[in-house]
Amino acid sequence: MSSVAVAEPRLVHHIPGRVRVHLPEWSRERPRDIESRLRQLRGVQGARADSVTGNVLVRFDPAATEGDAILSVLRGPSAASETSWKPPSEEGAHQPARPAVLREAHGSNGAIGRARIVVPGLDRDPDVARRVVERLQSQPEVKATANPLTGRVLVEWNRHTVDLEELLDVIAGVGLPPLPHEDAPAHPLDPEPLLQSSAETIGTAVGLGVLAARGMLGIRTPLVRSPIPVVAAGMIGVLHAFPAARVGLRNLLGPHAADMLFSAAGILSLTLASSPLGLIIGGAEALLLLTEVRSRRAAWRLYEERLGDAASAEPGAVIRLEPGER
The missing domain is CATH 3.30.70 (Alpha-Beta Plaits)
Incomplete structure (x- = not known):
């Protein structure tokens, strides 16, 4: 395995249990590989390598290892062999997945x-x-x-x-094992619904604008003389309504990316088919979704502001209520 750095690593910051080291010269080794090798050192609880800054942040148990052992690992495998190095099959080989x-x-x-x-x-x-x-x-x-x-x-x-x-x-690893078919509940401030509804609204508006401009210029011929756009618009609507196709594409691309793909293809086909009615219906639906998303985000932000000074409801917490509060 190639060495991590050619020049000597430099200690940037060090407190008990946490050390940040700068590597003057990076090798071809990927940051994730560096993190994996560091986590195999006894006592290391977490590691993060940043190829942009050239820094490596390591968390460790001071009772199990020390900063010199970490520096030895960063100097290269030959120096690391003198430390308490463990094979990949032992502790640190299987790191819990990081949460979203x-x-x-x-x-x-x-x-x-x-x-x-x-x-x-x-x-x-x-x-x-x-x-x-x-x-x-x-x-x-x-x-x-x-x-x-x-x-x-x-x-x-x-x-x-x-x-x-x-x-x-x-x-990492504190949460419970996921249940079968369990999904993380959507957060009201997730940006995907806002981006999706905004893009659909803008797309339908652009399509209607193109058709309106052609009408004002007296152009009566369709953008595409072939019936393919009309057939494609109908097929896209059918596929989007067909559960197997919709769910399969969502599993492949993700729910929001799949819906964006359906919407973009539908808007393009309706525009090429010169169908203002289809664009109006799609635009009204997208505008309704955009209004709903914005209202939901505003309501949630107001809810968070009201709870900003509220006492914690975690197990073991003591909550004191003033007269009239509930």
Whole structure:
């Protein structure tokens, strides 16, 4: 295996249990391979390599290993052989999958990060919420709030102190095993429905604009003289309504990408078929969805503002109510 760096690694930051090392020169080895080799060192709890900055962030148990052992691993396999190196079949070979994340922009100066992390089983076991919040808030300058309604944890952290990837490593494997056919509940602030409805609305508006411009110019001939666009529009509508085709494409591309593909193909075929009625119906449906999505997002943001100062409802929490509160 090739060495990780040609020049000596440089220690950037070091506190008990956490070290950040800069590699002056990167080899052809991928960041995930570097992370995997580091996780095979005894005591290493998480690792993240960033090929853009040339830094490697490592979390470890100070009682099991030390920074010198980590530096030896980063200098190359020959130096690492003198440390407590373990074969891939032992601990660290099978790392739990990292949870899905919805990142959000937060903070005027960019110092505060904000994200919603999916935790399997959060809506089934209240104790999962307690464990996740405790682990996250054990990190410096991290605030976490669990929401069983959405199955996600809202996390805010100082970007200069801790990385999101490190937080994901902290809670990896805390959630419950997924149930058969279990899906993470959709969050009201997920951007996909907003993007999909906006794109469909704009697409139908463009199609109608093209047909209207041709009408104003006195062009009566269809954009395409062939009947293929008419047949294609009908076939797309049938396939979208056919469960097997719709579900199969959603499983292949994802629900929102599949719906976007159906919508784009339908709008294009209706425009080429010179069918303003079809475009009007599709545009009205997309506009209705856009209005609903925007209303849902606004209502959820208002709900979050009302709960901003509310006491935590996690197991073991003490909630004090003032007279008149409930």
